[in-house]
Amino acid sequence: MGATTRAGNLPLELTSFVGRRRELAEGKRLLSAGRMLTLVGVGGVGKTRLAGRIAAEMSREFEDGVWLIDLAPLGAGDLLAETVAAVVGCPYPNTESLTAYLRDQQTLLVLDNCEHILAQCAALAADLLSTAPGLRILATSRQALNLPGEQVLEISPFTVPEPADASMEDVLHNEAVRLFEDRATSVVPEFKVNDANILAVARLCRRLDGIPLAIELAAARILILSAEQILERLDDRFRLLTTGPTTAPSRQKTLRALLDWSYDLCSDQERALWGRLSVFCGGSDLEAIEQVCTDGIVRESVPDLVAQLVGKSIVLRRGQGSAVRFEMLDTLRQYGWERLVASGEDKALRLRHRDWCRDLAARAEAEWFGDRQMQWLGRLVREQANVRAALEFCLNEPGEAWAAQEIAAAMWSHRLSWSSPSEGHHWLERALAKEPDAGPVRAKALWVDAWLVLLRGDPEAAKPLLEECRTLAERLGDEAQLAGALHITGFSALLAGDFDRAFSLLEEALARRRVLGHRGHEWVVLFQLAMTAVLMNDPRSAKLCEEVLEKAKRANAEWSVSYALWVTALERWRRGALRDAVTMMRDAVRLKLRCNDHLGLAQCVEGLAWVLADDEQYEQAAQMLGGAQVVWRSIGTSLSGLGHLAGAHDRCEATLRRHLRDDGFEAAFCRGSALTVGQAAAYALDERPARQPGPDVASVLTRREREIAEYVAKGLSNKEIADALVIAPRTAECHVENILRKLNFTSRSQIVKTWESRRSDQV
Numbered sequence: 001m002g003a004t005t006r007a008g009n010l011p012l013e014l015t016s017f018v019g020r021r022r023e024l025a026e027g028k029r030l031l032s033a034g035r036m037l038t039l040v041g042v043g044g045v046g047k048t049r050l051a052g053r054i055a056a057e058m059s060r061e062f063e064d065g066v067w068l069i070d071l072a073p074l075g076a077g078d079l080l081a082e083t084v085a086a087v088v089g090c091p092y093p094n095t096e097s098l099t100a101y102l103r104d105q106q107t108l109l110v111l112d113n114c115e116h117i118l119a120q121c122a123a124l125a126a127d128l129l130s131t132a133p134g135l136r137i138l139a140t141s142r143q144a145l146n147l148p149g150e151q152v153l154e155i156s157p158f159t160v161p162e163p164a165d166a167s168m169e170d171v172l173h174n175e176a177v178r179l180f181e182d183r184a185t186s187v188v189p190e191f192k193v194n195d196a197n198i199l200a201v202a203r204l205c206r207r208l209d210g211i212p213l214a215i216e217l218a219a220a221r222i223l224i225l226s227a228e229q230i231l232e233r234l235d236d237r238f239r240l241l242t243t244g245p246t247t248a249p250s251r252q253k254t255l256r257a258l259l260d261w262s263y264d265l266c267s268d269q270e271r272a273l274w275g276r277l278s279v280f281c282g283g284s285d286l287e288a289i290e291q292v293c294t295d296g297i298v299r300e301s302v303p304d305l306v307a308q309l310v311g312k313s314i315v316l317r318r319g320q321g322s323a324v325r326f327e328m329l330d331t332l333r334q335y336g337w338e339r340l341v342a343s344g345e346d347k348a349l350r351l352r353h354r355d356w357c358r359d360l361a362a363r364a365e366a367e368w369f370g371d372r373q374m375q376w377l378g379r380l381v382r383e384q385a386n387v388r389a390a391l392e393f394c395l396n397e398p399g400e401a402w403a404a405q406e407i408a409a410a411m412w413s414h415r416l417s418w419s420s421p422s423e424g425h426h427w428l429e430r431a432l433a434k435e436p437d438a439g440p441v442r443a444k445a446l447w448v449d450a451w452l453v454l455l456r457g458d459p460e461a462a463k464p465l466l467e468e469c470r471t472l473a474e475r476l477g478d479e480a481q482l483a484g485a486l487h488i489t490g491f492s493a494l495l496a497g498d499f500d501r502a503f504s505l506l507e508e509a510l511a512r513r514r515v516l517g518h519r520g521h522e523w524v525v526l527f528q529l530a531m532t533a534v535l536m537n538d539p540r541s542a543k544l545c546e547e548v549l550e551k552a553k554r555a556n557a558e559w560s561v562s563y564a565l566w567v568t569a570l571e572r573w574r575r576g577a578l579r580d581a582v583t584m585m586r587d588a589v590r591l592k593l594r595c596n597d598h599l600g601l602a603q604c605v606e607g608l609a610w611v612l613a614d615d616e617q618y619e620q621a622a623q624m625l626g627g628a629q630v631v632w633r634s635i636g637t638s639l640s641g642l643g644h645l646a647g648a649h650d651r652c653e654a655t656l657r658r659h660l661r662d663d664g665f666e667a668a669f670c671r672g673s674a675l676t677v678g679q680a681a682a683y684a685l686d687e688r689p690a691r692q693p694g695p696d697v698a699s700v701l702t703r704r705e706r707e708i709a710e711y712v713a714k715g716l717s718n719k720e721i722a723d724a725l726v727i728a729p730r731t732a733e734c735h736v737e738n739i740l741r742k743l744n745f746t747s748r749s750q751i752v753k754t755w756e757s758r759r760s761d762q763v
Helices: 021-033 047-057 078-088 095-102 117-133 169-173 175-188 198-207 212-223 225-243 248-266 267-277 286-292 299-311 330-343 346-367 373-382 384-396 402-416 422-436 438-453 459-476 479-495 501-516 519-535 543-556 556-575 578-595 598-614 618-634 643-673 677-684 703-713 720-723 731-743 748-762
Strands: 038-041 066-068 105-113 135-141 151-154 316-318 325-327
Touching: 021 038, 021 047, 021 135, 021 151, 038 047, 047 105, 047 135, 066 078, 078 095, 078 105, 078 117, 078 422, 095 117, 105 117, 105 248, 117 135, 135 422, 169 175, 169 198, 175 198, 175 212, 198 225, 212 225, 225 248, 248 325, 248 330, 267 286, 267 299, 267 330, 286 299, 286 346, 330 346, 346 373, 346 384, 346 402, 373 384, 373 556, 373 578, 384 422, 402 422, 402 438, 422 438, 438 459, 438 479, 459 479, 479 501, 479 519, 479 643, 501 519, 519 543, 519 556, 519 643, 543 556, 556 578, 556 598, 578 598, 578 677, 578 731, 598 618, 598 643, 598 677, 618 643, 618 677, 703 720, 703 731, 703 748, 720 731, 731 748
Parallel strands: 038 135, 038 151, 066 105, 105 135
Antiparallel strands: 316 325
16 A cells, blocks of 8 residues: 655755754754744755755644745745745635635645745734644744744754864764765765865865855865865955955855855856846746847757756756756855846846746747647746746836736636736736736736636626726727627626626627637637526527537647536536536546646536535535535635526525425535545545555545556556546546556556556455
C-alpha cells in the first residue's frame, strides 16, 4: 500500500540540509507552543530553507496541508489575499473568503519574504488567526510582524572558525565549513576540506561572516578556482568597499561585496543576461528568456548562457519536462535589477517584457478553445507574477495603460488562471480609469470587466460598463465588441433569472459570433444559451446541449467539456433520465477536480443533489446539498447571488424537507456541511473508502477505477480502454490519473506490477 499523501506544496529539498539543529528544534518548539512564528534575519541567512525544514518535519500535525507562499514576486500588498488563496485552493480570494475557507482546517501557512509588504502581511495574519483556530503561520522576514502572540526566532549567520584557538576537529565540524564543503562537493565531487586547504576555507568563511548564501556562491567557484584563489580574489574585492555607505551593516556589505565579486567573475554576456533576467517575476522559461533578453545577445547562445548562470548558482533550475523554469533568489534578482538600472536598459527591458506578456495573453485567447486548453490554464497560472508585473508597469508608466487594458481583457478566456474574477476586475478598473482613449481596446475591456463584476455578484456595477461599451462599439462600428456587449447583457439577464430575455439576447449574440468566426466566444455563448433553455424548460434544450457537448469534445477542450457535461446532465434530469444525469454529472466532477475549478465543482455537487432528490434518494441528496454549501463557501459565495440556480435549489430543499421532515433533513444536511471540499467531491463521486484501507490497495478505488486498473494491467492504452468501456478517451485518462493519485503511484507500470502481485496472492 502506498504511503499517505497529504495536501500541500512544499518543494523537495534538492541539496542537503546542513547545520541549524538548535534553530530547527527551537523553531518546532515555538510553533507547537504558539500559533505564529516569524524567522527574522538578514538577506541570505537561510530563513526560507529553515522554514521549509521546520514545516516539513511538522507536516503530520496538519491534516489539511502545509502551504508555502512565496511573497517576493508581489510588488505591493494589494494582491496578498489573492496570492495566498491561489496557493491554498480558495478560488474566490479576499480576506473574508479566505478566513471562511480556512476556518475549519488544520493548516500551516508558510509566508515567505514578508519584509516588503510587512503591514499587509500582519493584517492578513491577524484576521486569519482570529477566525481559524486550527491554523498556524510560519513567516520569514527581515523584521518581525509585531503581532500579539507572535513568537520571533532570530536566525543568525553560521558560527565561523576562530583563527587560532580552534582545533582541526572543531574546524571540520564547524557549520560554515561543512556547508562550504557540501556545496563545493556538489560541483567538484572529489573536493574535500583537508590539511592543505583548511586554513583557506576557514578564513574564507570568516570573511563571508558565515552567511549561507555567500558561502554557497563562493563554493560554486571551486569549479574553476582553488579555495586559496577564491580567498585571494575575495580579499581583493573587499578592499574596494571603502566607497560603500558607512551606515550599512557589515554583513550586508559583505554580501554586496560577494555579489559584486560574483558579477565580475561572469563574462560580459553572462552579466548582461543576469541583469535582464531580473525583469522576470516568479521566474521564466527558456522561450521567454529568448524573446525578452536577446537584444545584443545571439539568440542561439542563450541556452548555454543560462546553463552557465545555473552552474554558477546565479540562476536556479526548477521543474522538469515541459515545465522547466529558471528563477533567481530575490537577493540576486534585486542585485541584477540594480545593475540593469545602472546600465540604462531597464525601461527597454520593461517594454520587451510587456510585449512578451501581450503576446502570451493573445496566444492564450486565440488557442484556449482546443486541445491545449489545460496547458494554457497551467501556463498562465505559472506566469501570474510576470503578468502582474507587466500590468503594474503599464499602469505606472505614462502612456502605457492601453496595454494593461489589452493584456487584462485578453485573459477573459482563462479567468481561472487568476485567483478570482476580483483580480481581473482589479486590473481592468485601474486601466480603464487611467486610459480614457475611446478605441476598440477600451470597448473590449469594458465588456470583459462587466463580465467579471457579474461573476462577483454585482450586476449594478456591470450596467454602466455595458452601456459605455455598446455606445462606443456602435460609434466605432466594431462588430466584435458589439457582440461582446450583447453577450454579457444576455448573461446578466440569465443570472437574474430573466430567462426569456436572456435567451433572446444570447441567441442574437451567438449569431453575431458565428458570422465573425470566433470559435471560443461562440462556444461560451452557446453554452449559456443551452443553460438558459434547460432552466426555462425550452424544447430546444436537448439539441443545444448536444451541440455544446459535441463542439467541446471535438475541440478536445477539457475544461469546456466539464461545463458541457454539467449542462447536459441538467437537461437529462429535466426530462427524467436520472441515471444518465448522475453519470454525466460525476464525469463533470472528475474534470472539475482536474481543472481545480471550485466554482464548477460547486455547481456539479449542487446539481447532483437535485437529481438524487428526484430519484428518491432523499437522505443522500440532503447530505449532498450540505456538501455543496461547503464548496460554495470555499469560494466565498452562495446561491443567493445566482438567481438562475436558486429556484431549483429551493424546490429541491422543499422536496427533501417534505419527505425527510425538518429534523431528518437538517441532520443529513449537517453531515454534508461537516465535510471538507475534497470529501464533498468524493461523496459526489460515491467514493467513500475506509479511513484505513486494508492490505489490498484496490480498496481505495471505486468500482469503475478497479475495472480500469485491470485494463491498465493488461497493457491497454487509454484509447483502447475507452473503446472497451464506450467512454471518451479523456474520461479514461482522467480515471487513470485518479488511480495513480489515490495509490500514490507515478507510472502505469506500478499499476501493472501491483495487479500482477494481487493475482499471485489470490492464487
